[in-house]
Amino acid sequence: MKRHLLEAADLDRADATLVLDTAAQIDQALAGREVKKLPTLRGRTVVNLFYEDSTRTRISFELAAKRLSADVINFSAKGSSVSKGESLKDTALTLEAMGSDAIVVRHSASGAPHRLANWVRGSVVNAGDGTHEHPTQALLDAYTIRRRLGRLDGVRVAVVGDVLHSRVARSNVWLLTTLGAEVTLVAPPTLLPVGVGAWPVEVSYDLDAVLPKADAVMMLRVQAERMNASFFPSAREYSRRYGLDARRMAALGDDAIVMHPGPMNRGMEIAADVADSVRSTIVEQVGNGVSVRMAVLYLLLGGAPA
Amino acid sequence: MASSTEPAPGQAAPGALLAPADVARVVDRMAHQLIEKCAGGGGAGDDRDSLADLVLVGIPTRGAPLARRLAARVEAFSGTPVDTGTVDITLYRDDLRLRGVRALEDTVLPPAGIDGRLVVLVDDVLFSGRSVRAALDALRDLGRPRAVQLAVLVDRGHRELPIRADYVGKNVPTSRAQKVRVHLAETDGTDEVVVVEQ
Amino acid sequence: MTTLIKGARVLGGEPADLLLEDGRIAAVGRRLSVTGADVVDADGLVALPGLVDLHTHLREPGREDAETVETGSRAAALGGYTAVHAMANTDPVADTAGVVEQVWRLGRQAGLVDVVPVGAVTVGLRGERLAELGAMADSAARVRVFSDDGHCVADPALMRRALEYVKALDGVVAQHAEEPRLTVGAQMNEGDRSARLGLTGWPAAAEEAVIARDVLLAQHVGARLHVCHVSTAGSVEILRWAKSRGVQVTAEVTPHHLLLTEALAESYDPVFKVNPPLRTDEDVQALRQGLADGTVDAVATDHAPHAVEDKESEWAQARPGMLGLEQALPVVVEALVETGLLDWAGVADRMSVRPAAIGRLDGHGRPVAPGEPANLLLLDPAARAAVDPAALASRSRNSPYAGRELPGRVVATFLRGEATVLDGKAVR
Numbered sequence: 010m011k012r013h014l015l016e017a018a019d020l021d022r023a024d025a026t027l028v029l030d031t032a033a034q035i036d037q038a039l040a041g042r043e044v045k046k047l048p049t050l051r052g053r054t055v056v057n058l059f060y061e062d063s064t065r066t067r068i069s070f071e072l073a074a075k076r077l078s079a080d081v082i083n084f085s086a087k088g089s090s091v092s093k094g095e096s097l098k099d100t101a102l103t104l105e106a107m108g109s110d111a112i113v114v115r116h117s118a119s120g121a122p123h124r125l126a127n128w129v130r131g132s133v134v135n136a137g138d139g140t141h142e143h144p145t146q147a148l149l150d151a152y153t154i155r156r157r158l159g160r161l162d163g164v165r166v167a168v169v170g171d172v173l174h175s176r177v178a179r180s181n182v183w184l185l186t187t188l189g190a191e192v193t194l195v196a197p198p199t200l201l202p203v204g205v206g207a208w209p210v211e212v213s214y215d216l217d218a219v220l221p222k223a224d225a226v227m228m229l230r231v232q233a234e235r236m237n238a239s240f241f242p243s244a245r246e247y248s249r250r251y252g253l254d255a256r257r258m259a260a261l262g263d264d265a266i267v268m269h270p271g272p273m274n275r276g277m278e279i280a281a282d283v284a285d286s287v288r289s290t291i292v293e294q295v296g297n298g299v300s301v302r303m304a305v306l307y308l309l310l311g312g313a314p315a
Numbered sequence: 316m317a318s319s320t321e322p323a324p325g326q327a328a329p330g331a332l333l334a335p336a337d338v339a340r341v342v343d344r345m346a347h348q349l350i351e352k353c354a355g356g357g358g359a360g361d362d363r364d365s366l367a368d369l370v371l372v373g374i375p376t377r378g379a380p381l382a383r384r385l386a387a388r389v390e391a392f393s394g395t396p397v398d399t400g401t402v403d404i405t406l407y408r409d410d411l412r413l414r415g416v417r418a419l420e421d422t423v424l425p426p427a428g429i430d431g432r433l434v435v436l437v438d439d440v441l442f443s444g445r446s447v448r449a450a451l452d453a454l455r456d457l458g459r460p461r462a463v464q465l466a467v468l469v470d471r472g473h474r475e476l477p478i479r480a481d482y483v484g485k486n487v488p489t490s491r492a493q494k495v496r497v498h499l500a501e502t503d504g505t506d507e508v509v510v511v512e513q
Numbered sequence: 514m515t516t517l518i519k520g521a522r523v524l525g526g527e528p529a530d531l532l533l534e535d536g537r538i539a540a541v542g543r544r545l546s547v548t549g550a551d552v553v554d555a556d557g558l559v560a561l562p563g564l565v566d567l568h569t570h571l572r573e574p575g576r577e578d579a580e581t582v583e584t585g586s587r588a589a590a591l592g593g594y595t596a597v598h599a600m601a602n603t604d605p606v607a608d609t610a611g612v613v614e615q616v617w618r619l620g621r622q623a624g625l626v627d628v629v630p631v632g633a634v635t636v637g638l639r640g641e642r643l644a645e646l647g648a649m650a651d652s653a654a655r656v657r658v659f660s661d662d663g664h665c666v667a668d669p670a671l672m673r674r675a676l677e678y679v680k681a682l683d684g685v686v687a688q689h690a691e692e693p694r695l696t697v698g699a700q701m702n703e704g705d706r707s708a709r710l711g712l713t714g715w716p717a718a719a720e721e722a723v724i725a726r727d728v729l730l731a732q733h734v735g736a737r738l739h740v741c742h743v744s745t746a747g748s749v750e751i752l753r754w755a756k757s758r759g760v761q762v763t764a765e766v767t768p769h770h771l772l773l774t775e776a777l778a779e780s781y782d783p784v785f786k787v788n789p790p791l792r793t794d795e796d797v798q799a800l801r802q803g804l805a806d807g808t809v810d811a812v813a814t815d816h817a818p819h820a821v822e823d824k825e826s827e828w829a830q831a832r833p834g835m836l837g838l839e840q841a842l843p844v845v846v847e848a849l850v851e852t853g854l855l856d857w858a859g860v861a862d863r864m865s866v867r868p869a870a871i872g873r874l875d876g877h878g879r880p881v882a883p884g885e886p887a888n889l890l891l892l893d894p895a896a897r898a899a900v901d902p903a904a905l906a907s908r909s910r911n912s913p914y915a916g917r918e919l920p921g922r923v924v925a926t927f928l929r930g931e932a933t934v935l936d937g938k939a940v941r
Binding site: 096097098116117118119120121123124127138139140141142176179202203204205206207208 | 700703704705706707708709710711712713714716780781782822825826827828829830
């Protein structure tokens with residue numbers, strides 16, 4: 010493992026598999042027991058540095074760190090020195106001086122975790138940067154697929170929606186293909202980046218053509234406001250062409266699963282009855298997120314010199 | 316307290332402390348000691364011990380197959396099946412920073428759990444005692460056994476903690492510079508114990 | 514003040530002695546000797562006319578923490594420049610005679626290069642109505658180049674009027690070609706790399722569309738147009754087409770677009786963030802070819818100093834721009850001379866003669882010959898050195914060439930016969 014987890018490309022196949030295997034072992038070790046806490050990272054300090062509101066991701070990392078007995082500091086940019094104009098670098102040096110061993114960073118600017126990694130000695134974990142990546146989300150998605158389908162090699166995953174603005178899509182493209190899955194991106198052309206042709210994926214504009222062949226369908230959040238910038242004409246048209254409703258879900262194979270990184274826009278990219286169906290792994294993904302993040306923190310911090 | 320030393324084996328491979336047949340014999344003897352203990356022949360006040368209460372919990376990597384072998388031999392000699400489990404101690408180690416992280420191994424407990432039962436931790440080599448300390452910490456988070464004992468195939472000395480084994484296959488005086496390697500058919504293709512000069 | 518330069522190779526030719534007297538080149542010949550002259554040994558050095566930059570950000574007034582007219586002038590002299598055009602996007606904007614005269618006076622006080630102010634095309638660079646172009650042209654600063662650089666004159670009707678209006682001033686509009694609606698939030702060249710890095714793309718078409726529009730407008734109204742920092746292969750094609758049709762268009766390319774590519778954005782280090790952005794290797798090759806065949810007229814630095822806090826940040830928050838004055842000539846040597854695309858006469862043409870002509874500067878871009886103004890530089894083409902940002906004369910440190918070894922060292926620069934740089938060091 011590298012010292013940081015900045016993007017999915019930091020993980021080769023062996024490392025990515027190690028993370029998933031470790032998460033599985035942690036899940037197994039903690040299953041059914043009363044004390045859900047391990048002493049592994051006692052005395053280590055993990056800082057959650059969140060420049061964007063993301064309660065679910067922050068809580069997931071916080072729980073992961075606490076279950077490993079690390080001390081956790083939540084540093085929210087709002088109402089702190091950051092909102093008074095302190096630079097990312099100054100904040101990083103401050104946290105460093107306070108003895109943080111790892112910084113989990115969420116930032117609206119793509120590449121902010123990379124910058125941070127240049128300025129601190131501890132590990133940096135990207136918890137989502139701009140429209141770049143969200144590698145732990147991809148890890149938990151891969152973990153969820155593997156648990157449900159038993160494998161990743163050769164699994165056909167359709168990633169549907171606003172790929173252009175999605176860090177989840179980017180991380181999943183790189184991680185899932187690293188792990189041997191076949192990824193198809195499905196979106197209107199306006200929501201696919203120019204240059205997507207260079208990615209190791211199939212691209213389709215037609216959801217109905219892709220669904221029968223998919224083992225897993227990952228629905229991305231689509232913000233209705235995108236229609237104001239003419240990415241699509243209306244929420245209704247988007248939903249009609251790219252939303253996953255019960256009719257479309259019926260086209261899926263028997264074992265196929267439906268995923269969503271959350272938070273969902275019910276009625277936009279996903280219908281309520283689909284989100285709540287037995288195929289849906291949406292709640293499971295949340296739980297898996299904690300195990301995967303524990304695995305990442307253990308592998309990055311467990312053996313590192315203090 | 317059952318603690319004994321096997322006579323030096325005549326048929327060991329060159330450099331090997333225990334050959335396959337020796338390993339089998341040592342495991343058999345430990346199984347008998349366990350039966351003896353649980354049949355009420357143990358110390359005073361252990362009259363509640365029974366094989367049904369016994370859980371053999373292996374410490375991965377090689378403690379796990381060793382625990383299963385012991386259980387099989389106990390069942391063969393006594394006719395009573397014995398519960399087994401494994402407890403991975405990696406996340407409880409205090410030397411991660413020195414030795415680096417590694418892949419985790421299985422933690423599996425019998426369906427009946429370990430609460431109120433006699434847990435015998437099983438490991439291949441007893442050295443500093445730190446692995447056992449970690450295993451005790453892990454057990455504490457997994458339940459509340461009535462008692463915890465320790466069985467090891469080889470005790471090589473050099474304890475760094477106040478820990479000792481209840482069942483020892485073979486005591487092997489070593490220097491700190493030496494390494495004791497236990498190989499088992501399940502993990503290494505053959506049964507043997509060798510001492511390696513570093 | 515008399516200086517005798519011994520054994521310089523003018524435009525790379527045979528060694529000759531140059532006698533500088535009273536601000537002019539008094540004589541060029543073999544074994545000249547003069548009593549009482551300062552002697553400069555130029556054995557092995559190439560003499561070129563003093564370089565002229567059409568595109569420099571000196572930041573004064575407004576951001577003196579990033580650069581001043583004086584520090585920028587020193588950086589320019591060290592780069593072999595004898596004249597620089599100071600861009601108008603200062604604070605306050607150089608959109609009145611008062612501001613351009615202030616900049617011009619500061620340049621005279623520094624006395625290291627001729628600082629030629631550029632006037633804003635529109636009031637406050639806002640792209641709404643014309644600034645008083647005539648007043649700036651008639652001022653002591655004698656403004657001839659007008660530009661809203663940093664912003665595109667995007668309104669086609671306003672651009673047409675600007676092109677027409679400056680005809681009466683013998684001026685030229687230098688357009689920052691960037692269709693703003695196509696570059697909202699843009700961070701780097703749009704392509705597979707921007708897609709992967711999650712940085713909003715700056716499409717080549719946003720530059721090319723404006724250049725295509727403007728050459729058509731320039732042709733229609735019979736005006737001169739200059740295109741700033743051309744960055745794409747498509748732009749070179751459009752310029753080639755326009756020139757073949759007789760449009761009075763000139764264009765510049767920056768040193769960084771001749772050498773660096775978008776691959777550098779992978780680091781997310783904003784020292785590589787610039788506008789227009791670094792492009793692909795194909796673009797770099799096309800720009801070199803365009804400069805070599807004259808489709809692109811000039812190398813202009815777009816020297817853009819930025820304070821540390823404006824660069825040591827997240828990529829998206831950082832200001833675009835890079836230093837260029839001190840490394841422009843070494844970059845051109847590496848990208849065009851060492852590749853055989855330009856000879857020394859070609860370098861003189863693209864970095865001195867043509868930019869001086871575009872900016873209508875009489876005393877610059879002249880041959881190194883008797884009777885001409887003694888504006889020239891001496892270059893050691895054999896020297897190679899790694900760039901150390903801390904050693905730069907600029908007040909800022911945002912050099913994209915940090916640690917990179919580049920060929921060619923400016924040993925001396927003379928402005929009207931007076932040395933501004935000697936032994937590679939600024940005289941003042």
